[in-house]
Amino acid sequence: MRSLLLRTLLLLVPLLLLALAYVAWPLSSALAIRDAMRDGDVDVLNARVDWDSVRGSLKASLTPEAIAKLAEDPEAPKRSLWGSVKAAVAPRFADTVIDRAVTPENLPVFLGYRETYKGSIRPALGLKEPPTVLAGTLLEGTQIDKGLSFWKRVRRAVFTSPRRVLLEVEDQYRAGRRFTGTLELRGLTWKLTGLSIVGL
Numbered sequence: 001m002r003s004l005l006l007r008t009l010l011l012l013v014p015l016l017l018l019a020l021a022y023v024a025w026p027l028s029s030a031l032a033i034r035d036a037m038r039d040g041d042v043d044v045l046n047a048r049v050d051w052d053s054v055r056g057s058l059k060a061s062l063t064p065e066a067i068a069k070l071a072e073d074p075e076a077p078k079r080s081l082w083g084s085v086k087a088a089v090a091p092r093f094a095d096t097v098i099d100r101a102v103t104p105e106n107l108p109v110f111l112g113y114r115e116t117y118k119g120s121i122r123p124a125l126g127l128k129e130p131p132t133v134l135a136g137t138l139l140e141g142t143q144i145d146k147g148l149s150f151w152k153r154v155r156r157a158v159f160t161s162p163r164r165v166l167l168e169v170e171d172q173y174r175a176g177r178r179f180t181g182t183l184e185l186r187g188l189t190w191k192l193t194g195l196s197i198v199g200l
Contacts, residue, residue: 026165026183027157029190031150037108045104050184053193055102057182059095061196130172156180165190174199 029048036044101107133152134145155178156168163185171177182194 023159026167026185026190027151027154028147029183030167030169030181030192031146033192034150035146040105040108042104045107048189049104049192050186051103054195055098057194057196058098058102062098171199 032044033048035041036048101109132140132145133148134140134142137145139145149172150169153170153172154167155170156166158166160166165183166180167183168178168180171179177197177199180194180196180198181192183190184193185191
């Protein structure tokens with residue numbers, strides 16, 4: 001009886017470890033995409049993002065109200081004449097803006113991770129990194145720290161199929177903004193195939 005229990009445990013433990021690794025795999029890919037956006041790593045973004053699919057999902061998810069909100073000046077106390085014009089015109093140009101902004105070079109700028117300065121793209125100034133989960137410990141700044149800090153911002157992670165994951169993450173730089181991404185396993189790579197943004 002004891003040997004049967006031991007054999008069962010020896011079989012179940014590796015299976016459990018494989019299952020945990022499989023669940024962590026798309027989360028690791030999402031973190032790699034986020035780091036590539038922050039660092040402006042075009043090669044990683046091209047390898048891990050299906051740009052046509054992401055542009056299509058953004059176009060479908062952005063309502064005219066959200067697009068008009070993008071065009072408004074958040075500092076203005078009330079809508080000016082120019083603000084009204086932008087709010088009226090912005091929905092008509094949304095597809096063009098998405099086609100131009102949602103590229104490996106421009107998406108990090110569009111989302112605020114990087115900025116354009118004198119014709120070049122550089123890290124956005126003033127983005128203060130919030131404290132990580134393991135700040136002040138020996139593991140601060142390690143992959144474990146990055147992974148736990150990312151997991152802390154995950155609001156929902158759902159496998160809709162064995163090869164498809166829906167992931168909703170809070171933006172660490174802007175309160176109230178959330179990204180919902182769809183990751184699909186293509187070959188041996190989890191790719192971002194859909195994206196919607198709430199709280200622009």
